[in-house]
Structure formats: structure tokens, C-alpha cells
Amino acid sequence: MKALKYRGAWDVTLDEVPDLHVTGDDDVVVEIAYCGICGTDLGIASGAYPVAVPGTTLGHEASGIVAEIGDAVTGLAVGDRVVINPTPYCGRCRMCRTQRINHCVNKHGTESGVSYDGAYAGRFRTTSGFIHPVPDHVSLRAAALTEPLSCVVAGARKLQPPGLTAHTFVIGAGPLGLLYTWVLSLRGLTPVVVEHSPARLAFARDRLPVGSAVYGSLAEARAKHFGDPDAPLDVVVDTTSHLLEELFPQMAHGGTYMSIGLKEKVAAIDTMLLADRSLSVIGSIDSLHGSFVEALHLITSGRVPAERLVSHVVPLEDYRTGFAALGCDLDARVFGPADQASCKVLVAPGGRHE
Template structure:
């Protein structure tokens, strides 16, 4: 079978590997249908997020069909359509015991697409408790957004929104930005969106929530939304990591800044303001508090326009073109601006079965 391996920074290649077998009683072998390209994958390839073990198969946003089951598996049978939760937790370490299983101390060696062979491959070995049934009316493509949506639900939970009549914005109209915009909308928060790239901007305009607004510049957005350069913001989700200082200086008392960008970038924040203005600076990653299950229900019930957020699906052999679409030029070993409208990009794996 084929698998897309990470060998080192800017070194990614498809290789032939043996088909998978169930080794433990609760193992389930899934034939992967589609897998989404994530910012984590891009960060690993470019070296911006140096966490992956060389030799690991990339990919973690995926759906597929069960092809083999272990002797103790009771919830799934061969042929079942499934969504794969790639986040491992042991339930026993200090992080798990203190409510942070997304930071499980035994995660190393078990994290799909990072330290454990992921889902840019014909097959993936999952545990029974890491799978959800994919309803017949939900496409494999829609289901693949469950994992990124679960991460946004985790972040929105951390914001502890108690009032919906607040001033809010989301920075970045990539997949995470769009999912955060919709997740906030479903919590009753009408946030505006900022995206400077004209192509991402153009795509996002067609998938905004009702009464949604999008701008290319944060400062201009603040003026147009609230009338002056002195107005303040109550809540901001920055998916880019590059506007944290700018946004921080425009937070109202009690304001919250949520950063979800995996960027090695340093920002200067005034500690006095954090205390004196009761500001919150929050980080978030991965699934937490059943956010994976909750995300799937939102997609299943049509609360999130998952199908519309999938802009492109490429065949496995076209992985270079797929990554180039999101600004990761593996062949040239460089990052580049996005040059055509897109949002969530998927690889179709099943054609290699």
C-alpha cells in the first residue's frame, strides 16, 4: 500500500509499505477514503512546527471504511463507514487526570501524522474507541472536517462566552478561521472576518454566516464596524499568529485573545494591561471534552456548511499540487502566497485500494 512519509524538513515522499494487520484485540484497520491537508502538516514539512518523527506517515483529518477488526471489537464490522479521531490519551497521566488529555504525557509515539503513522495512506490502524460511525447521508469529504472542527469547538469552549452581544472578530479565512467563524455564529456571536489574501478573501465571501462581514485590513475593519480608531474589541480569534500585538492593544476591558496558530513567532504584550484591564490571552489545540463527538453531530445535522468549505479534492498522486494549493511548494522547498481561491483541501486516498 502507499503512504506519504515525512523524511525531514521539505523532504516528503510516497512509498510502498506493507498492508496493516490487527495486532491488539481492539485494533481496527480502516481503508482511508479522504484526508484533509492541515496547517500542522504544512508546519511539519516546512520546519515551522518541528514535532514529527522522520519516517512517520503524515495526515490526521480523515474518514474511511473498516476492512479488518480485532478479536475484541464489537462496535464496528467490516464495511462500516467511519470518522477517525487521531487524538490519543491514556487517561492515567497527570495531564489526563487534571482535565488536559489533549496534552497527554504519553502522547509521544501515538499522535497520528506526527509520531504515529497517519492517514495519508491506503490504510490506518485505529483503536475501536477512536472511531465514530459515519452516517450514510454524510459524505466522506464532509466527515473529514470533524477533526478540525473539534479543535475549534475546544477553543470556543475556552473562551467561556457568557454574553453574545459582544464585538468579535476572527483573523484568517483559512479552514480554521472559517470553522471558528461558524462556531462562534452557532454560539450567537456575530464576528467579522479579516483576510488579507485576495484569493482566500474571495472564497470566504461565498461561505459566510448570515450577516457575516469580511475585510482585508484589521484597522479598517474596526473603523468600519465601530466608527473610530478608539473603539475596542471584546473577543478575537487569531488563526495566523501575526496580529496578536495589534489585536491585544485594541482589546476592551475583559477582552479575550485566543491564539491557535502554530507559528514560532514572538509578540510583546503589556503585562500591566493584562491585569489592569482583566484581559485574557488563551491558547488552544486538539480535541477536548467530547469536542470530537460534538463536532461530528454539528456536521451530521448540517449546522456547519462542511461541503461548501471543501474547495478542492486531489488524488493521492497529486499531493504536490495539493500542498502547493495551500502555499506549501514542496518541489521548490519554499512557502508561497496562495494564488487561487481555496479553503479546505483534501487528498482522495481510496483510488489506490
């Protein structure tokens, strides 16, 4: 089978590797239909997020068809349509026993597709507890957004907005920005999205929940949406991870600044303001207890229109096109902000077009 391997910064290769098969009683091997490209993948490939283990197959947002199951697996059968939870945890360590499975100390790294072989490949092997059936009425394309949505559900749980009228801003209209907009909307907020790229802004415009809007700058969002250039910033979800230092002094009293981009950036903030204005600065990564199941529920129930956030589907052989659509040009070795009408880009190792 083919597998997209991380070798080092700007060194990603599509290799022929041996097919994966069941080796343990509880193993499940999935033939990958779709695997979403995540900002994490762009960071790894470009060297900006230097956490991946060289030689690892990338890809962690995947759906597919069960190809093989171990003898002890129950409740799953060959041919089942499934989605994969790529974030391993042991359930026994101190982190797992204290509501922090995303920081399990018994996983040797972060997740499949970063520290373990992932799903930009013909097949992926895991154990049955990390496999979730996908109902017939949900496409495998939509199901591939379960993992990023799970991260958003986990992050949204940490946000405690000061009431449903909180002025809520989501910076960036990429997949996480739009998923945060939907999840916060389902919690009763009305997020306003800020996106500098006109192409991305246009893609996002008719994929927003009722009441939400997207603007080309924060200044425009404040002035046009709220009719006040100094409209309070009660909640800011920053998917770029670049704006904390600039926006922190502008946060409204009791406000919350959430930073979720995996980009290295050191920011200085005034700790007197932090206390004096009752501000919160929070981060979030990966899935937490039950968030994967909740995310799948939001997709299967139609509450989050996951498939509409898919902008591109490319065969595995064309992964460079997919990465480039998100601003990561592997040939020119340039990684900048995406300026195409791109949102969630799916790689299709099996050439499926369901």
C-alpha cells in the same frame, strides 16, 4: 499501499509500504477515503513546526471505510463508513484525569500523522475507541473535517466573551478561521473575518453564517462593519499567530485574544495592561473531552456546512498540488500565505469521489 512519509524539512516522499492489518483484538483498520491537509502538515513539511518524527506517515484528518476489525471489536463492522479521532490519550494519567486529555503524558508525541503513522495512506490502524461511525446522509468529505472542527469546539469552550454583542474578529479565512466563525456564531456571537488574500476572501464570502462578513483588512472590518475605525476589539481569534504583539495594546477592556496558529513567534506584551484591562490571552490545541463527538454532531446535524468549506480534492499522488494550494510549494521550498481560492484541501488516497 502508498504512504506519504515525512523524512525531514522539505523532504516528503510518497513511498510504497506494506499494507496495514489488524494485529490486536481491539484494532480497527480503515481504508482511507479522504484526509484533510492541515496547517500542521504544512508546518511539518516546511520545517516550520519541527515536531514530527522522521519516517512518520503524515495526515490526521481522515475518514474512510472499515477494512478489518479485531476479534474483540463490537459495534463496528467491515464496510462501515467512519471518521478517525487521531489524538491518542490513555485516560489514566494526571492530565487525562484532570480534563486535559490533549496533553496526555502517555502518548509519545502529539498525534497520529505527526508522531505516529497517519492517514495520508491507503490504510490506517487504530483501536476501536478512536473510530466513530458516519451516518449515511453525511459525506465522507464532510466527515473529514471532524478533527479540525473538534479542535475548534475545544478552543471555543475556552472563550468567555463579554456578552453576545462582543465585537468578535477572526483573523484568517482558512479552514480554522471559518470553522471558528461558524462555532462562535452557533454560540450567539457574530464574528467578522479578516482575510488579506482576495481569492480566499472571495471563497469565504458566501460560506459564512448569517450576519458574519469578511473584509480584506482589520482596519476595513472595523470601519465598514462597525462604522468606526477604532471599533473595540472584544474578542480576537488569530489563526496566523503573528498579531498578538500588534493587537494586544488595542484590545478592549475585558477582551480576549486567542492564538491558535502553530507558528513560532515571540511576542512582548505589557503585563500592566493585561491586569489593568482584565485581558485574557489564551491558546488551544487539539481535541478535549467530548469535543470530537460534538464536532461530528455539528456536521451530521447540518449546523456547520463542512463540505462547503472543501475547496480541493486531490489524489494522494498529487499531494504536491494540494500543499501548493495552501501556500506550501514543496518543489520551490517556499511556504507563504495561501493566495489561491483554497480552504480545506482533501487528499483522496483511494481515489474516491463520493
